[in-house]
Amino acid sequence: MTEDFPPFGYYDKNGKLVGAAVEIVQLLLVKMNHPDKIQVLPWSRAIRTLEIEPNHMLFAMAKTPEREPKFKWLGPILYDDIFLYQLSSDSSEYNNIEQAKKAKYIVVTRGFPEEKILEQLGFKNIHTAHTPSQALSMLMSGRVTMIASGSIAITPLLQRSNYPLNALKETKVKLFSTGIYIGLSKSTPDEIVQDWQIGLNEIKKSESYQNIMSKYFSLP
Structure with missing residues (x-):
């Protein structure tokens, strides 16, 4: 899940879901051989779903002291x-x-x-x-x-x-x-979190990740 909030995730003029966080997560989904089922929801509904439902991911989230114990975490993907x-x-x-x-x-x-x-x-x-x-x-x-x-x-x-x-x-x-993270349902097994974190770490070293950062944030 994500929200409509540029530059992290939003619909372009052609109605395509784009954004820095969206494109990073899409790379991660491909790497982990997971289907791209990203839903765009109001933030309050999305974070409530993450609190009560298993097997969900929400991005892009700031990992605050209040939120940290409620979820599992992947990241950071941005700062x-x-x-x-x-x-x-x-x-x-x-x-x-x-x-x-x-x-x-x-x-x-x-x-x-x-x-x-x-x-x-x-x-x-x-x-x-x-x-x-x-x-x-x-x-x-x-x-x-x-x-x-x-x-x-x-x-x-x-x-x-x-x-x-x-x-x-x-x-x-x-x-x-703050670091910007992917939040996971609290019930997500630690082994899954670790596997996905390894995948994300590899993506962050890739040229594709740097291209996304340059595209949205004009970084060298």
Whole structure:
């Protein structure tokens, strides 16, 4: 399972499921001789399914302390830094956590780790959205002051929503860094996890993996 969230997974203009995480997982499925049965679901439904159903995989997931004991894990497949972003037209300065706490509202996608992180840091000005696109729309319309987003996701999110790439600017408030993983149902046998991890490690050394990274993140 995955969600519709560029650049990790999304439908292109021809209706084909693409994205950095999707294409890495597709390589893994081929290597492990497993059928490609990737489903695109709302995040809240997908992670709930992973919690209660056996034999499921969900990507791309941040492995947070809260989530870690609930699932088995493959990865990381990617890395990301989570920042607060504001409108480029907003002259307010947010250089630290305390300044950010004084903002009117910060929007996060419900169920994403940044929601829990902000709560743990004592933020009281949190708004939630069902999807990253909805969160961005709330910021662009002026309903909220900032959005919490991964640095590798914010540009594709703007592109997908047809907003100028210079519409937002990164504040100096970095919430956390995280590896991006594939989560597996807790009941998955450790031997299977180990076999798939070996397969993923081999893929990450391949030219195909580097081509995916260059394609989506302009890495050398």
